[in-house]
Amino acid sequence: MNAIVKASRRDFLKGSAALGGGLIVGFYLPPSGIAADLKPVAANAWVRISPDNQVTLVCHRNEMGQDVYTSLALLVAEELNVDVNKVAIEQAPVDPVYINSLLGAQITGGSTSIRDAWVKLREAGATARVLLTSAAAQRWSVPPAECVAANGYVSHAGGRRASYGELAGAAAQLPAPQNVALKKPAEFTLIGKQRHRLDSAVKARGQAQYGLDVSMPGMVYASLEQCPVPGGKVAAVDGARAKALPGVLAVVDIGEGVAVVADHYWTAKTAREALVITWDYGPGSTLDTVQIRATLREGAHRDGAIVRQAGDAAAALKSAARTVSAEYHSQLLAHATLEPMNCLALVSERGCDIWTSTQFPQGAQGVAAARSGAPAAQTRIWPQFIGGGFGRRLDVDFIGQAAAIAAAVPGKPVKLIWTREDDTRHDFYRPASFHTLAGGLDAQGKLVAFDYKMVSSSITNRMFPGVVKNDLDPFMTEGSANLAYEVPNAMQRVVIQEYGLRSGYWRSVSHALNAFAIESFFDELAHAAGRDAIAFRLELLGKLPRQQAVLERAAAESGWGKPLPAGTALGVAMMESYETHQALVARVSKSGKRLRLERLVYVVDPGVAVHPDQIVAQIQSGAVTGLINTLRSKITVRDGRIEQSNFDDFPLLRITQMPRIDVIVMQGGDKPGGIGEVGVPLTAPAVANAVFALTGKRVRSLPLADAGVEFV
Amino acid sequence: MTTLTINGKTLEVHAAPDTPLLWVLRDHLGMSGTKFGCGAGLCGACTVHLEGTPVRSCRIPLAAAQGARITTIEGIAADRVGAAVQAAWDRIDVPQCGYCQSGQVMAATALLARNPKPTDADIDAALVGNICRCGTYARIRAAIHGAAKSLEA
Numbered sequence: 086m087n088a089i090v091k092a093s094r095r096d097f098l099k100g101s102a103a104l105g106g107g108l109i110v111g112f113y114l115p116p117s118g119i120a121a122d123l124k125p126v127a128a129n130a131w132v133r134i135s136p137d138n139q140v141t142l143v144c145h146r147n148e149m150g151q152d153v154y155t156s157l158a159l160l161v162a163e164e165l166n167v168d169v170n171k172v173a174i175e176q177a178p179v180d181p182v183y184i185n186s187l188l189g190a191q192i193t194g195g196s197t198s199i200r201d202a203w204v205k206l207r208e209a210g211a212t213a214r215v216l217l218t219s220a221a222a223q224r225w226s227v228p229p230a231e232c233v234a235a236n237g238y239v240s241h242a243g244g245r246r247a248s249y250g251e252l253a254g255a256a257a258q259l260p261a262p263q264n265v266a267l268k269k270p271a272e273f274t275l276i277g278k279q280r281h282r283l284d285s286a287v288k289a290r291g292q293a294q295y296g297l298d299v300s301m302p303g304m305v306y307a308s309l310e311q312c313p314v315p316g317g318k319v320a321a322v323d324g325a326r327a328k329a330l331p332g333v334l335a336v337v338d339i340g341e342g343v344a345v346v347a348d349h350y351w352t353a354k355t356a357r358e359a360l361v362i363t364w365d366y367g368p369g370s371t372l373d374t375v376q377i378r379a380t381l382r383e384g385a386h387r388d389g390a391i392v393r394q395a396g397d398a399a400a401a402l403k404s405a406a407r408t409v410s411a412e413y414h415s416q417l418l419a420h421a422t423l424e425p426m427n428c429l430a431l432v433s434e435r436g437c438d439i440w441t442s443t444q445f446p447q448g449a450q451g452v453a454a455a456r457s458g459a460p461a462a463q464t465r466i467w468p469q470f471i472g473g474g475f476g477r478r479l480d481v482d483f484i485g486q487a488a489a490i491a492a493a494v495p496g497k498p499v500k501l502i503w504t505r506e507d508d509t510r511h512d513f514y515r516p517a518s519f520h521t522l523a524g525g526l527d528a529q530g531k532l533v534a535f536d537y538k539m540v541s542s543s544i545t546n547r548m549f550p551g552v553v554k555n556d557l558d559p560f561m562t563e564g565s566a567n568l569a570y571e572v573p574n575a576m577q578r579v580v581i582q583e584y585g586l587r588s589g590y591w592r593s594v595s596h597a598l599n600a601f602a603i604e605s606f607f608d609e610l611a612h613a614a615g616r617d618a619i620a621f622r623l624e625l626l627g628k629l630p631r632q633q634a635v636l637e638r639a640a641a642e643s644g645w646g647k648p649l650p651a652g653t654a655l656g657v658a659m660m661e662s663y664e665t666h667q668a669l670v671a672r673v674s675k676s677g678k679r680l681r682l683e684r685l686v687y688v689v690d691p692g693v694a695v696h697p698d699q700i701v702a703q704i705q706s707g708a709v710t711g712l713i714n715t716l717r718s719k720i721t722v723r724d725g726r727i728e729q730s731n732f733d734d735f736p737l738l739r740i741t742q743m744p745r746i747d748v749i750v751m752q753g754g755d756k757p758g759g760i761g762e763v764g765v766p767l768t769a770p771a772v773a774n775a776v777f778a779l780t781g782k783r784v785r786s787l788p789l790a791d792a793g794v795e796f797v
Numbered sequence: 798m799t800t801l802t803i804n805g806k807t808l809e810v811h812a813a814p815d816t817p818l819l820w821v822l823r824d825h826l827g828m829s830g831t832k833f834g835c836g837a838g839l840c841g842a843c844t845v846h847l848e849g850t851p852v853r854s855c856r857i858p859l860a861a862a863q864g865a866r867i868t869t870i871e872g873i874a875a876d877r878v879g880a881a882v883q884a885a886w887d888r889i890d891v892p893q894c895g896y897c898q899s900g901q902v903m904a905a906t907a908l909l910a911r912n913p914k915p916t917d918a919d920i921d922a923a924l925v926g927n928i929c930r931c932g933t934y935a936r937i938r939a940a941i942h943g944a945a946k947s948l949e950a
Contacts, residue, residue: 150893150894150895281890284895285891285892286883287895288892288895288898289882289886289892289898289902290870290874291829291830291870291871291898291899291902293895294829297833349812349816349820350820350823351813351816351817352813422930423834423842423897423929423930424832424894424896425833470894472832472894472895502833504836505834505836702890702893702933705932705933705935706932706933709930710932732839733837737928738934740920740921740924740925740937740938741921743932743934743935
């Protein structure tokens with residue numbers, strides 16, 4: 086485990102430019118303290134095997150709690166036939182071989198890590214195993230088929246045995262085998278069977294190294310005062326008072342703010358208060374929350390882009406026996422990762438080095454090069470454990486800032502640390518959204534028409550503009566484009582409507598926005614039709630047996646349709662997201678004037694469960710993120726400034742508010758779906774539907790507390 | 798110069814007396830296990846023990862820590878209860894991102910030291926000040942019960 090703890094201190098992939106793809110020999114510099122002539126050998130870009138038989142996964146995704154370290158190691162270890170608990174993990178540098186095929190960049194996000202790696206990393210493990218077996222066969226002059234690779238050793242029926250480490254050097258000289266065979270699921274000994282995280286112990290001991298924890302000799306600290314109106318700039322700065330304070334080394338104007346660089350963080354942070362800055366607030370200085378809502382509502386008058394269309398929704402609505410219509414709204418949210426944004430940067434004659442917690446090392450490299458002035462080829466990113474991502478660390482603003490500050494004090498490693506208040510006020514916020522919905526029921530109460538429009542800000546237009554084509558942002562249609570229900574006449578649209586505040590990807594992105602509107606509205610439709618909310622849904626799922634199965638299981642597990650204690654009610658929601666099917670039943674009860682969230686029953690079917698216990702953990706974690714969206718948290722804007730600052734006015738869920746959460750994992754497919762974000766989107770509609778069942782009050786806007794629905 | 802007693806060792810620190818203990822630990826003493834989350838005593842990520850009592854080190858000025866017996870996550874394994882808590886955390890796989898877990902372990906250890914058999918309500922009351930943004934609360938409760946059980950033996 087030492088490799089995880091101190092990975093950043095190793096210069097472990099200086100030769101990363103050589104990692105062009107396929108099977109290569111890695112150039113590995115061992116940790117200090119080990120003889121420099123020790124030359125471990127890599128099997129490929131992910132697998133390294135050293136002469137002492139240490140197997141290392143070069144982990145190309147960033148660990149932020151979602152368990153990539155163990156789950157990805159499982160994929161390799163399964164095919165390599167080694168004990169996964171003995172695999173060391175190192176964090177990969179930026180390199181094209183590590184690009185996420187599902188996202189087109191070296192990104193950890195979108196619940197893609199396992200889906201992207203499912204074949205790639207098992208092939209990496211299998212390839213290494215075949216090479217090691219061939220090397221042994223050559224050494225012993227026996228047919229490879231007579232050699233068995235297991236538990237870190239290749240052995241031959243004749244009694245000969247060699248460790249992978251002994252064979253790795255010879256194996257790396259062999260040509261790569263083509264079309265290696267992978268195990269059949271029935272042959273898995275680790276996938277679906279493991280129950281332990283490789284990083285639990287170091288995290289329990291406070292030894293895991295996050296970006297904030299990286300330390301270097303001669304390191305100095307920066308605290309950055311940013312324009313209180315996001316998007317504004319420094320017009321003038323008088324840094325004389327700050328600079329005169331003991332311990333202050335420099336005052337640096339980087340455009341969006343002014344940094345104080347000092348010998349210690351506390352010196353920098355307190356000296357920052359002595360800065361006198363005149364701001365150019367820019368066009369955002371009059372923005373407020375009421376205006377944002379009005380702008381979104383106006384956007385609903387535009388046609389936008391068609392997401393999904395069937396039959397003739399307009400005509401079917403006109404001829405329907407009964408129609409229902411509604412408007413829904415979701416609030417702005419901060420990511421509120423517990424580790425505030427921070428970055429250690431060093432600009433020197435070697436270029437620019439960055440140690441940070443990031444979900445987007447490739448983007449980090451680009452912005453660090455641009456803002457430090459170093460060539461991209463000499464800009465190195467050293468990713469660390471992430472103290473909470475939730476999409477915030479897909480943005481690289483703070484990395485660019487650290488690079489810009491470091492460029493002003495060349496040769497000095499500078500650690501930029503945001504305060505919690507900086508973090509809350511300078512986020513890229515989960516977009517607010519506005520939704521219009523209409524449904525038509527026939528005389529039998531069956532849904533025959535559905536009209537839907539979602540209006541929100543496009544994050545993708547800001548970050549990856551090439552992905553948005555014809556006003557269709559694929560990250561805004563999540564939960565709409567893949568709507569599970571089959572409705573004969575449907576018109577689903579999306580409208581990109583900017584409202585003047587920067588927005589960012591927030592765990593589950595638009596799934597949460599669309600699911601709150603759609604799954605609440607389907608509850609309204611069922612109610613209008615006089616139907617049971619689950620029976621009404623099941624009827625519309627004819628072509629999706631896995632979706633039917635999770636819904637039926639959730640009904641059974643939650644006691645749906647059975648007598649409930651007085652003052653108790655259930656609410657249901659369901660969807661497919663990230664190729665995973667799920668259903669959720671929430672149970673709420675009255676507790677005086679307030680309500681109590683008693684229980685959440687999740688049934689998820691990701692197809693294949695790679696690390697089942699961590700799927701349970703991720704769903705529970707998603708539920709907690711979903712409850713932050715549901716209950717009372719919100720970001721509001723006044724005079725262009727974010728009104729919240731810390732955990733007193735932007736509350737996160739505490740242990741006292743944690744409901745019982747049961748997670749049932751089904752495996753109805755032949756490859757894994759995503760999991761990291763799956764638990765998030767359904768809490769709001771399931772809880773809101775339960776609130777309606779209990780109180781008769783239909784809440785169409787988040788958070789629920791704004792409508793007077795308060796939970797203990 | 799201020800003298801501190803941390804994890805049984807006496808250390809000298811040169812820092813302004815208003816410097817929060819958190820930053821003395823992290824920046825002056827290189828003990829990065831104690832985390833910075835909010836700087837306002839709202840999240841518990843910086844929890845350490847002062848004379849055995851869990852406190853928010855981001856709110857304790859260096860001057861106020863002088864002379865007191867301080868225990869951090871780096872030293873808690875030397876305590877029988879702390880070691881049991883960390884073992885339970887590992888066994889039950891409590892951490893996700895892990896950033897809050899130093900503080901959670903410190904709060905849990907202090908609880909078990911004064912209440913060897915806590916109920917869920919006791920646990921909630923003792924850990925309400927420790928935010929886990931990932932939502933590992935169910936496992937935190939399970940691990941505290943597990944540690945309590947292992948300490949009975």
